[in-house]
Amino acid sequence: MLNDGGAGTGVGQYARTVIAALQAVDQRILVLGDGGPTEHRSRNAKWLAASRPWSRVASISNQGFHARDIFREAQIFFSIYKRPMPIRLPGVPGIMHWSYPLPLQAIGWRNLYTVHDVMPLDPAIPSPVNGPRLHAMLDALCTAGADFVTVSESARVQITARMGWPIDTVTTCHQAIDVTGAVHDVLPDGLRRGNYLLYVGAVEARKNLLRLLDAYSVSGITTPLVISGPDGLDAAIVDARIRATPGAIRLGLQTRETVLQLITGARALVLVSLAEGFGLPVAEAMALGTPVLSADVSALAEVGGGATLLVDPLNLMAIRKGLIAIDGDSVLRDRLSALGLKRARYFALEPYARRLLKLYGMA
Template identity: 30%
Template sequence: MPKNILLEAHATLLKQGTGIATYARNLASTATGLGYDVELLIGTEQRINRRDPLLSEVVLNDAVDPKAIDPLKQVARAIDWTTGVPGGVKAQRLPAPRIVVDRGSGASTERSHPTYGAVRLWERASMHFNRFGHRMPVRSEGRHDLFHVTRPTPAFVKGAANIYTIHDIVPLRLPYATLDKKKYFYSMIKHLAEKADHIVTVSEFTRKDVQEFFKIPDDRITNTWQSVSMSEAALSVSDEEAARDVDNRYGLAFKEYFLFLGAIEPKKNISRLVEAYAASGSTRPLILVGGLGWLYEQDVEMLKDERLLSWRFDGSHIRPERRVQRLPYVPLGSLLSLIRGARGVLFPSLYEGFGLPILEAMMLGTPVITSNTSSLPEVAGDAAMLVNPYHIEEIRDAIRTLDADADLRAELVKRGRKRAEFFSPARHAERVKAVYDRVLG
């Protein structure tokens, strides 16, 4: 019989995509392609109603008022905070959806994999760990040979091999750049490192980083890197189609703008990027695609700088125009067009466990400027311009050079496509299979 894998995939529910959501989706696809029976585990706000599963499906997809206060949930949270969850949480099989209309396609929703729901999974696991100092058990209605947690969460499935993916340890390396509770994060990662059947990382840099902090033996931690799976339809979109898309939707000319991808948060280095862009003198706009993360006030204020305001004559009127524009959310299809249509992707992040925007840009034929720190040189290889992200002048000069040198852009596109092959889904599958075979025996 095929081995059964329960994959923690709560990040896939987030309205705005994240790197961890992409990782979870790709991992589910990879494991399925390897012949495993893959099931997903997500967090829910309430238990499944077995007497009326269709109504239960409606409630699971209900819109939530963030300002609403539910006294019963407040009491439940207070109890969990005080007592932990010593009996563990129950993972209930979700009913196959038949009546809820998908918000993206307009069709009836269909899950690609059987899915289980556990009430407030991530929140209750952290409360349990704070109370007892060890992982919270997950009691599943199904049988699972392996439980793979796609982001550090102190939960485990009894009787299964338990694997945890650690993407980075930014809260420990850049404590001033996150709002994570650092003592909790350190203790939780340390505990997982001791109790896990195996630890997975997404870069050699992160593997070494984690080992330096937590002294994990080489045979208990493996780097599988990441991959990006794009459909043939997405990869076959012509430049002409992409040009029409970015022009019609965003009023942008093909290859006449620079692009940044990522949330507005300290480690993304937005203020230095914008300062360098302003100093470069480029007349091509800089488009920032991403929502607000945390500690973003300084970066948002920077975007209001008067230096970033220009004027455009449209034939009859002189109109103000922002040289730096932010798009909080972009649908996937348009995002791929934006990447393909950019003159360059600018990603001078301070610290990354992998750096998916680099790989996405290389796959779609767009040159990249990125940092010479953390995992980013490992991902970029010789296929990007590397800069010190703390030196505004270096970022400025790289923007000027990339903007002016067509031959350089063409060479980086060529190298980028070649470099992307190293992170192909097929190679990722080989690495994942090696880990699963080792753990499952």
Template identity: 35%
Template sequence: MLLEAHALTLKQGTGIATYARNLAHTAGSLGHDVELLIGIDRGINRRDPLLSEVALSDVVDPKAIDPLKWAGRAVDWTIGVPGGAKAQRLPAPRIVLDPGSGTAAERRHPTQGAVRLWERSYLHFNRFGRRMAIVPEGRHDLFHATRPTPAFVKNSANVYTIHDIVPLRLPYSTLDNKKYFYNMIKHIVNKGDHIVTVSDFTRRDVLEFFDVPEDRITNTWQSVSVDSAARSISDDDAARDIGNRYGLNFKEYFLFLGAVEPKKNISRMVEAFAASGTTRPLVLVGGLGWQYERDLEMIEDERLLSWRFDGTHIKQERRVQRLPYVPRASLLSLIRGARAVMFPSLYEGFGLPVLEAMLLGTPTITSNTSSLPEVAGDAAMLVNPYKIEDIRDAIKAIDADADLRAELSSRGRKRAEFFSPERYAERMKAVYDRVLG
């Protein structure tokens, strides 16, 4: 099995990276020999494999001009990739891999690299209106793209996961090329052997927007797993971790997880937080996405400054704080230590932060739109994400009511069982058995 997992190479974690990581583990547990497929900047020189390995992990000056790369782009733009993109098995790592890249943790799986995989598939599709062939080393009975990709492997069953169709549903919220996105999705739902979605909501969206037989598209939901060592950490240890690292007190802050981008609804959330009157801070964990200027202005608004007397000095503090990146272990501690996780997004194909919060027993405020009620069930406070007063009232209620927090914590853990790795494996097995006959 060849599993497209390019999202794992990104410096900051994404929901698709988590999906790819979980899917690789799940497919392996089902008995598949999993190889990962990622994009690389340059091919492997077999005569100097060590130097090639170093080059794959090298940091390139973004201002530097690479004539060969630009020449390659010009060729791909003109004629596409009619012969297919060759993938090469990467050597077993001998160098110290960048711990900030998800592939460092996943290189226990054999990995193949295709030069400029995403860019070349995009250029090929724009030139010919069809998928680019990938020519991997070895034979693979199954190719699974973890996000919509106009690429395929010959003589393999080709499966594609569609997480959402945000560029079409909320066109104002993304910078995607909408014409390309529409034509590319239309093509892969017609040519792929099977389509997987991560929620019933996304499945219905795809069926509404595209002409695809219902029996060729399956919702498997998602799963998230937390290893037993991380889950066994005591509250005292988690409290020390977040206190030492971030100066936060256990259960004395609200938490948001996600990139700063329009669909995350950050400005309304911050307005509601300011109006709630809570004295506890709001912590946002996530990098900058796109069209984030207005949200950053809201986060940095001087109205959200406060003053605290620590017994010796009067200190200025921000009621809204942003942490661009948090290591996975500390992220779990932050979720466990939050009074509540807030996720009033406008649109989500699944909403992993809601599941992660429920799994760790943290009360959650989320939206009554898109897939989020489907994930949360009766285990979260659901709000209209377009109404600031709804979000404000939920914050006030969950902040003041310890019994409500305890009830949501209990319901959340129970609801998370529906998305367990074991149940997810059963759903993926059914899909793979079907396409492989």
């Protein structure tokens, strides 16, 4: 069983690929949902409902399990009691694969929590997530007997180090990618296929966009640099720099289909983040045959597996050199494209399903 992932987010995409991979090998999947909107209840009524100290009980249908407002209630419950909120699920106990850390625990089930990264625990990395609360929640889940999985070996090392846990507390299971739906269609804003460099992701500080824009500005490249993604921390500052950078184009949050279309049509994908837990755009670009220029941070290098052009994200001239190389060298791009397609096979749904079954102790 899996909990709902946020639509349109990396976590949402993670949940969808877990479901798709398990369905591909004929595993039965039940999803835990929050039972629909609760706007008609007052704020006080919602808080009183969340403060009940006993366990919750979910209902079941053909679509899965439902418990009204369960995810929001769990957050309030944790704030009050400093422990995960227990929930009872109908039927025979199985594996509850939480797609991200939540202060919830399925009674009698094996509770397996995906921790994508612990960047909020690093004070040097700006994050909208409350780091001390995340630390307390992970410790509470661990005390309650939870198992943990993450999406890269790099993330595993960082998680256990930040939490002070033994390394075997967390298991690595590289996530999958699913690029079905990629089409060759009309691109947004009059972009021409093969004639733009592309960044995909949140517009925020840890993505190193200011340094990328500076490197692009001094590179002499005339190929447009397209930045596509939702506002994150410091988005206004990045937007101002984009407007001041000739050749840079800002697109907002796009549909999943448009993102895949943008990646497919790009001359190269550029991701020079200061930190990542996995780096989903890199894996997706490789699967679509798009060359990749990425930071040499450990997770991105791990995902790239030797099939990407790596640069030091703190060195503006190194980023500039990488941009010039991947923009102007078609032989390099062809080589990276071929290597990327080969590397991306590892992240396909079928091998991922095998990794999941091994993780669950079913293989």
